Amino acid sequence: MSTKIVRRTIPLIITFIVGMLMIGEWFFNVASIDQVAESVRQWGVLVSAFAMGLGSVNIVIRNLRRIEKREGTDWLYAIWLLIVFFGFVGIGVGMGSASSQYQYIYNTILQPLSGTMYPATLFFLCSAIYRTFRIRSYQALLFVATGAVILVANAPVVAATFPLLVATKAWIMDVELTAAYRAILIGIGLGTIMLGFRVIFGLEQTHLGREEGD
Amino acid sequence: MTSEDNTIWDKLQTIPREVLYLLMIISMIIPLLSPLGLPIPISPQTRTLYDSLDTLQPGDVFVQFVDYSAGSMSFHEPGFIAITYKAVNKGAKLVMLSSSVEGPMMYEIVINKIKPFLDSAGYVYGEDYVYLGYTAGEETALAAIASNIRSVYTTDQYGTPLDDITLMQSVNNHEDFTMLISYTMGSPESFVRQFNTQYGVTTHIHCGEMMTPTILPFWASGQITGLLNGGVGAAEMEVLVGRPGDAVKLTDVYSFSNLIVFAFLIIGNIGFIMKGRMKE
Numbered sequence: 363m364s365t366k367i368v369r370r371t372i373p374l375i376i377t378f379i380v381g382m383l384m385i386g387e388w389f390f391n392v393a394s395i396d397q398v399a400e401s402v403r404q405w406g407v408l409v410s411a412f413a414m415g416l417g418s419v420n421i422v423i424r425n426l427r428r429i430e431k432r433e434g435t436d437w438l439y440a441i442w443l444l445i446v447f448f449g450f451v452g453i454g455v456g457m458g459s460a461s462s463q464y465q466y467i468y469n470t471i472l473q474p475l476s477g478t479m480y481p482a483t484l485f486f487l488c489s490a491i492y493r494t495f496r497i498r499s500y501q502a503l504l505f506v507a508t509g510a511v512i513l514v515a516n517a518p519v520v521a522a523t524f525p526l527l528v529a530t531k532a533w534i535m536d537v538e539l540t541a542a543y544r545a546i547l548i549g550i551g552l553g554t555i556m557l558g559f560r561v562i563f564g565l566e567q568t569h570l571g572r573e574e575g576d
Numbered sequence: 577m578t579s580e581d582n583t584i585w586d587k588l589q590t591i592p593r594e595v596l597y598l599l600m601i602i603s604m605i606i607p608l609l610s611p612l613g614l615p616i617p618i619s620p621q622t623r624t625l626y627d628s629l630d631t632l633q634p635g636d637v638f639v640q641f642v643d644y645s646a647g648s649m650s651f652h653e654p655g656f657i658a659i660t661y662k663a664v665n666k667g668a669k670l671v672m673l674s675s676s677v678e679g680p681m682m683y684e685i686v687i688n689k690i691k692p693f694l695d696s697a698g699y700v701y702g703e704d705y706v707y708l709g710y711t712a713g714e715e716t717a718l719a720a721i722a723s724n725i726r727s728v729y730t731t732d733q734y735g736t737p738l739d740d741i742t743l744m745q746s747v748n749n750h751e752d753f754t755m756l757i758s759y760t761m762g763s764p765e766s767f768v769r770q771f772n773t774q775y776g777v778t779t780h781i782h783c784g785e786m787m788t789p790t791i792l793p794f795w796a797s798g799q800i801t802g803l804l805n806g807g808v809g810a811a812e813m814e815v816l817v818g819r820p821g822d823a824v825k826l827t828d829v830y831s832f833s834n835l836i837v838f839a840f841l842i843i844g845n846i847g848f849i850m851k852g853r854m855k856e
Contacts, residue, residue, distance in 0.1 A: 388774075396723075403720040404727045407713035414712055459680055460734070468681050473646040476678075480647030484833075488600060489593045492840040496848045510841060516785070517834035518808060518827045522615035532620075540793045547793060 369571075374564040381562035421447065508534060585854065588847030596840055603836050607828030616827055621795055622812040625780050625802020628755065629659065634667030636754035637747055641767070642686070642707075643760040645678040648784055651807035652759045653686050654823035655782045658813040659757060660690060664697050665817075668754070669743055670705035673729070675717055676762065679710050680733060702732075703742045709733035715766040722750045722770050722777075750775040755801070757782060764791050764800075772799045782809065 380402055386392070387399035425440040453464045497503045514520045515531035560566035632638060640660070644652035663670060674680055687694075687707070699705055708729045711717045720728045725748060731737050738744040746752060750771060755778035758767045764781040771777040778801050781791055785806035794800040804810060808830060810823035 400720070400723055400727055403716055403723065406716035407711060407720055407728055410714065410716060411712035460684065465681070465684060469685070473649070473681075473685075476646035477649060481650075485593075485597050485600060488833075488837045488840070489596055491837055492591070492593075492596060492844050495841055495844070497845050498848075506841070506845065510838060513834055513841070514838050516808065517831040517838075518616045518811070519614040519831035520835070521617045525617075528617065535789070535792055536796060539789055540796050543790060544793045 370567070373570050374567070378562055378564065381558070385562075418447075418451075508538075583851065583854065585847040585851040588843050589851070591840070591843070596836075599836050600833055603832035604829045607832055608825065611825055612828045614828055614831055616808075616811055616815050616824065618812050618816060619805065619809070621792075621803035621805060622809050622816065624795075625659075625757075625804060626662070626813065626816045628778060628780065628801045629662045629666065632663060632666035632668040632754065636666075636668045637752055638663045638668040638670055639753050639756035640670060640672045641756065641758040641760065642672055642674045642679045642683045643676040643758055643762060644682055645676065645761065646682070648761045649682065649685075650826065651784075651810045651823060652761075652782060653682070653689075654807075654821050655804050655810035655813055656686055656759055657690055657821065658810065658817045658819060658823070659782075661693065661819055662813075662817045664694065664699060670699075671708070671743065671747055671753075672706065673708040673721070674710040675714060676760070677710060680707075683707050683733075702736070706741055706743050707733045708738075715763075715770060718766055718770040722775055724749050750777050753777050755780065757802075761787070765794070768794050768799045780804075 383395065383399055383402060386395050422444065425444050428440040429437045429444075431437065450464075450467065453461070453467060457463050459465075491509075495506050495509060497506050511527060511530050511534060515527045521528045521531075557566060561569065640656070642656070644656075660670065672683060674683065694705065708725075709732065711721075711728050713720070713728070717728055725744075726738060729738060732741060732744075753771075756767070756771060757780035758764060759782045760767075761784050764783050764787065767779055767781065772779040779799070780802040781800050782804035783791060783806070785808070788803070788805045791800065791803060795803045804813060807823055807826050811827045814821050814824050
């Protein structure tokens with residue numbers, strides 16, 4: 363019983379109070395509510411920072427377990443991950459992230475790797491467009507034609523040469539896309555409001571984890 | 577494979593991906609080695625950003641969220657440089673901060689590139705520009721920054737207390753922000769929600785091309801004043817501020833690579849349609 367109070371009832375009460383507080387701050391201009399809400403936001407930032415630390419510890423524990431089990435070849439990557447992890451953390455914490463040593467390893471390792479990964483997806487996207495954009499029906503024709511207009515109109519040389527294509531692209535983006543995406547956004551907004559109320563009033567409890575025996 | 581499956585129309589549909597990759601690489605290398613200087617039309621989204629920057633007055637506080645990472649550095653950095661150039665020319669004070677982990681590293685890299693320009697404009701760190709560093713918390717942190725920047729930051733990136741920084745003595749919350757921009761690959765909507773919707777702060781976004789369709793409705797509604805569309809947007813801004821740089825060099829690459837993908841799209845469909853007719 364006491365476990366249920368600690369794991370369910372108290373978190374639900376906290377959720378309710380914090381939720382009502384933030385809603386109150388939004389709708390009413392009361393200085394005392396504003397002050398408390400500001401403190402809650404500060405706690406939110408602190409909790410997020412703590413969560414990052416917790417995530418780092420979790421990465422270390424999971425990879426240590428993987429190395430201990432030595433299944434397949436994953437454990438070799440786990441060793442490498444931990445070497446890089448502690449290398450970055452050691453230099454970053456010991457010498458500071460503004461130190462030349464930290465900046466050197468960042469600029470010569472992480473930056474080029476990260477800079478390569480994102481553009482590399484371009485090649486796969488191009489290949490996927492070539493292989494999958496087939497006019498199999500009238501609906502597919504519309505889809506391919508829209509994609510093609512956006513694609514070529516995004517090429518500055520085409521945009522400068524064929525103003526009509528730019529106007530067509532602008533119409534697609536401003537009318538078709540905006541209308542469709544607004545509908546999605548309004549749907550998401552209404553869903554978020556509903557979910558927010560369900561969480562505040564304790565009807566939605568998945569964020570608290572599973573109950574024992576579930 | 578029968579001879580029926582090995583016609584020219586089949587071949588058009590099954591060009592090896594290596595050929596496509598090779599052509600893409602060539603289309604990127606040639607314009608980089610020998611820029612063609614193709615014209616760059618200015619989109620209305622970039623124009624509104626430029627016009628908004630043009631309204632900055634000396635002493636206005638322009639907040640820049642350096643939220644990009646190494647992956648998008650190729651186009652975010654030129655955008656940042658061009659916009660900073662414009663803001664400095666207007667005499668605005670620059671408050672820079674990051675809500676993404678890689679932000680501080682990106683700041684160090686880009687500030688070293690524009691330091692000579694800032695020095696020549698007489699900009700002094702702490703008086704005319706400041707970098708507050710990274711804060712965790714994402715949208716919660718943005719909400720906290722909007723209501724009281726000191727609830728999130730007590731020092732700048734280098735450990736100087738905010739109250740000891742001349743520029744920060746008059747900057748406390750959203751009321752002191754003239755306008756802001758986020759250079760991000762993440763969720764630009766959070767800036768709209770926390771700064772524009774709640775407090776009416778003029779908000780600009782420089783995001784990746786993939787994010788642009790999702791953020792356009794906010795530009796159309798006026799919740800975002802200016803929107804830079806990835807590398808093309810950065811090139812447009814470079815043209816507008818009269819300082820063609822890395823982004824302009826890359827526009828030839830965008831032109832060629834987009835046209836190659838378009839050509840393959842057409843080739844694949846010609847093969848598909850003709851093969852279908854042949855079967856009939």
